[in-house]
Amino acid sequence: MKILVLLSQVPDTTARIAFTDGDTRFDGNGVTFIMNPYDEWYALVRALELKEAAGSGSVTTVTVGGADTEATIRKGLAIGADEAVRIDAQPTDALQVAELIAAYAKDKGFDLVLAGKETIDHNSGVVGGMVAELLGMPYVPLASKLEVSNGLATIERDVPGGVEVVEAKLPLALSASKGMAEQRIPNMRGIMAARTKPLTVVPATSVPTPAATVRFEMPPPKGAVKMIPAEEAGTLIELLHSEAKVI
Amino acid sequence: MSTIVFIDTRGEKLPKAAQEAVTYASQLNGGPVTAITFGEANGLESLGAQGARKVIVARGVKAVDSQQLTKLVADVAAAESASTIVFVHDATGKAVAPRVAARLQAGMVAGATGMPEGNRFKRNVFSGKARAYVEVSSPVKVVSLSPNSIPVAKGEGAATIEDYTGDPGPAGITVKEVRKAGTGIPLPEAEIVVSAGRGMKGPENWGPVEELAKELGAATACSRPVADMHWRPHHEHVGQTGVAIRPNCYIAIGISGAIQHLAGVNQSKVIAVINKDPEAPFFKAADYGIVGDAFEVLPKLIEAAKKLNAER
Ligand SMILES: Cc1cc2nc3c(=O)[nH]c(=O)nc-3n(C[C@H](O)[C@H](O)[C@H](O)COP(=O)(O)OP(=O)(O)OC[C@H]3O[C@@H](n4cnc5c(N)ncnc54)[C@H](O)[C@@H]3O)c2cc1C
Numbered sequence: 001m002k003i004l005v006l007l008s009q010v011p012d013t014t015a016r017i018a019f020t021d022g023d024t025r026f027d028g029n030g031v032t033f034i035m036n037p038y039d040e041w042y043a044l045v046r047a048l049e050l051k052e053a054a055g056s057g058s059v060t061t062v063t064v065g066g067a068d069t070e071a072t073i074r075k076g077l078a079i080g081a082d083e084a085v086r087i088d089a090q091p092t093d094a095l096q097v098a099e100l101i102a103a104y105a106k107d108k109g110f111d112l113v114l115a116g117k118e119t120i121d122h123n124s125g126v127v128g129g130m131v132a133e134l135l136g137m138p139y140v141p142l143a144s145k146l147e148v149s150n151g152l153a154t155i156e157r158d159v160p161g162g163v164e165v166v167e168a169k170l171p172l173a174l175s176a177s178k179g180m181a182e183q184r185i186p187n188m189r190g191i192m193a194a195r196t197k198p199l200t201v202v203p204a205t206s207v208p209t210p211a212a213t214v215r216f217e218m219p220p221p222k223g224a225v226k227m228i229p230a231e232e233a234g235t236l237i238e239l240l241h242s243e244a245k246v247i
Numbered sequence: 248m249s250t251i252v253f254i255d256t257r258g259e260k261l262p263k264a265a266q267e268a269v270t271y272a273s274q275l276n277g278g279p280v281t282a283i284t285f286g287e288a289n290g291l292e293s294l295g296a297q298g299a300r301k302v303i304v305a306r307g308v309k310a311v312d313s314q315q316l317t318k319l320v321a322d323v324a325a326a327e328s329a330s331t332i333v334f335v336h337d338a339t340g341k342a343v344a345p346r347v348a349a350r351l352q353a354g355m356v357a358g359a360t361g362m363p364e365g366n367r368f369k370r371n372v373f374s375g376k377a378r379a380y381v382e383v384s385s386p387v388k389v390v391s392l393s394p395n396s397i398p399v400a401k402g403e404g405a406a407t408i409e410d411y412t413g414d415p416g417p418a419g420i421t422v423k424e425v426r427k428a429g430t431g432i433p434l435p436e437a438e439i440v441v442s443a444g445r446g447m448k449g450p451e452n453w454g455p456v457e458e459l460a461k462e463l464g465a466a467t468a469c470s471r472p473v474a475d476m477h478w479r480p481h482h483e484h485v486g487q488t489g490v491a492i493r494p495n496c497y498i499a500i501g502i503s504g505a506i507q508h509l510a511g512v513n514q515s516k517v518i519a520v521i522n523k524d525p526e527a528p529f530f531k532a533a534d535y536g537i538v539g540d541a542f543e544v545l546p547k548l549i550e551a552a553k554k555l556n557a558e559r
């Protein structure tokens with residue numbers, strides 16, 4: 001089984017959020033960048049588990065990004081991916097990223113394409129579905145479990161008010177949400193091995209960028225919190241009803 | 248020029264999110280609005296009240312098969328010369344909208360939070376810690392709308408219903424089973440949420456949390472460690488790595504308010520926090536706060552909620 005994992009780099013979950021260049025760009029100054037948790041904890045680790053269980057196959061990661069993403073990509077190799085590809089472009093739009101990934105992946109015969117549920121900076125959750133369309137594969141978003149046997153995948157996915165169990169033949173694309181696997185910490189051997197694993201840089205092809213983020217803004221500051229003495233806790237319910245009008 | 252809106256209307260009643268999406272589509276003022284849906288759907292005429300002129304139903308498509316539904320939407324978009332295609336930013340919309348955007352080479356805005364200004368759409372980024380304005384330059388635009396972003400229009404009129412007569416093609420997936428998670432209100436749709444954390448000490452103490460939720464007609468939620476320790480089911484876990492919600496009212500009990508927790512709840516309209524530690528970070532994000540012991544405060548809240556219910 002040949003598995004492709006879409007790996008993105010994002011600011012650390014606790015990073016200070018600020019913008020620069022007239023609020024058109026995230027200010028990465030002094031910020032630690034990490035592998036997007038959904039890509040790392042769920043998509044990549046489940047891909048490795050499936051390969052290990054099958055005893056054969058390969059796991060490739062693909063990232064659209066500049067040279068600054070290579071430390072994150074190496075971490076993916078240290079966790080256990082066999083090879084990594086970096087498509088050399090600054091991501092500015094989901095369709096641009098998806099077109100670049102699809103151009104690389106088409107004709108490579110991947111059986112499974114795993115994306116994360118969403119990136120924790122842009123929170124779009126669309127790149128996986130776009131890649132699926134461009135590669136002509138079925139797509140199951142928000143998958144929390146994935147089993148594969150004899151070319152048939154069984155997937156649990158989160159739907160409003162419950163869980164749906166679906167089956168689909170490979171090749172197949174999905175986006176991974178919580179529950180699909182447990183986080184793996186790279187060990188020393190993995191880190192050593194990662195140094196010699198292939199990280200191929202491919203040039204970007206020319207693709208459309210039909211949408212662009214033109215400005216960021218911080219939400220208006222929250223008003224002061226209204227404190228209620230614990231002895232009069234019941235007042236909270238009255239205020240939520242008559243003042244805030246939300247219950 | 249027309250606007251089309253794809254909605255999932257399966258189930259006993261029309262989901263609020265679907266009505267919001269149709270309202271949004273008609274307020275875009277991009278020509279007549281055609282709604283598209285699938286499966287067994289009832290009461291669709293009423294979408295006229297939100298501005299739909301026509302509803303096209305693909306009764307033969309029963310499941311959220313992203314390929315069939317993409318073909319359906321692309322067919323209708325071509326027939327109606329749609330310039331904007333609206334989706335709901337939920338599990339169904341996430342399956343179909345990105346595919347439609349890729350097929351039509353359309354710029355996509357995921358999770359818009361209000362009406363655009365021209366081609367400029369507003370959405371939340373960094374888990375609600377910031378907002379972004381996205382400009383779409385392609386002739387066709389795809390927009391998915393975050394639930395609870397705009398009020399549902401209550402106009403007059405009934406939509407006409409048409410069956411989809413095209414061929415959606417073969418299904419790529421088969422639904423084997425649907426497991427309902429509890430009988431309560433599904434968390435993403437809830438307007439009031441009562442949530443509790445490790446401050447509750449153990450799963451045996453959730454009785455009053457559930458009772459308060461019941462009195463308020465609220466859904467229950469929890470922090471991540473609570474789900475990880477199996478005190479509560481996983482689908483209740485809210486935050487960065489769990490469900491992101493934006494109810495009108497979020498009541499947090501015994502939750503410290505770690506940044507990863509806030510990421511999933513900070514878009515709630517009103518936040519009330521009960522914590523025995525006055526320094527708990529959650530108070531900084533709150534509209535109302537009570538410093539006190541959950542085990543003493545909860546009974547008072549339940550009593551007040553019962554009183555309120557008796558009065559209305
Ligand atoms: C990458 C990453 C992702 C994460 N994602 C999430 C996520 O999605 N959701 C999430 O929730 N967390 C997430 N976390 C964990 C998060 O950082 C916190 O550890 C977690 O939210 C804490 O849960 P808690 O507030 O229930 O517990 P604690 O931090 O232990 O807080 C318990 C609170 O209860 C109060 N308390 C104690 N007893 C009482 C009492 N009797 N009455 C009233 N108050 C009392 C205490 O003062 C304290 O503030 C994530 C962490 C990481 C690193």
Ligand SMILES: Nc1ncnc2c1ncn2[C@@H]1O[C@H](COP(=O)(O)O)[C@@H](O)[C@H]1O
Binds near residue numbers: 005036065117126
């Ligand atoms: N620049 C990128 N390179 C590789 N994969 C990406 C990139 N951006 C997004 N993805 C993948 O697409 C998923 C959804 O991202 P998004 O649509 O941006 O929220 C992520 O979890 C990744 O798996």
